[in-house]
Amino acid sequence: MNKTLQIIIGIIIIVIIVVLVVIFGGEREEKEAIKIGVVGHFTGEYATYGVPMKNAVELAVEEINENDGIDGRPIRLIIEDDVGNSSNAASAMNKLINVDGVNYIISAQGSAATSAITPIAQSNKRILVITLASAPGLTSVGEYVFRSVPSDAYQGIKIANFIDNSLSARKVAGLYVNDAYGVGIRDVVQKNIKTSLVVQEMFSSGATDFRS
Known part of the structure; x- marks a missing residue:
């Protein structure tokens, strides 16, 4: 996902949050700030994905x-860095809800970390918008969890269709990160591909040696 697209998605996410605030926020006598939590991979191995999304959200909030x-x-962002760790993600989510008192959270995380916070959002009735994680089933936890990115169920089908219809291959192999x-x-992909899938191998994130 390139940076321009991430900025566009970030702006769209803020628009979604604005709509949800209008729907669920109710009338307020005082014009206090609307607190929105952002939890994501802002340092560590996956910061390449989290930081552009955070920048996009900050840009959209500044404009609003x-x-x-x-x-x-006004919107007040409260940003929590999970350092790409699921346990940290759960701790950050609990802090945003129980200490900071936010009602709306944006997730700029991968699927593993996101799966650690979706039940927390649902059980506390806090609106969570997923911007990066694509694992199927993340939104099935309940009505408080939304996503702006297509799930693997969609992406995997597109990959399988591309291999079947656009490549002149009789046999293919799959290499996937083990997360x-x-x-x-x-x-x-395995469920939907028609081309002969002869072997599938998993590798650990950060691996540099792919010799058998």
């Missing part, structure tokens, strides 16, 4: 606040 916020209420994202893509 410069135009009198939402119904005169929630890689396993999800692998399973959907």
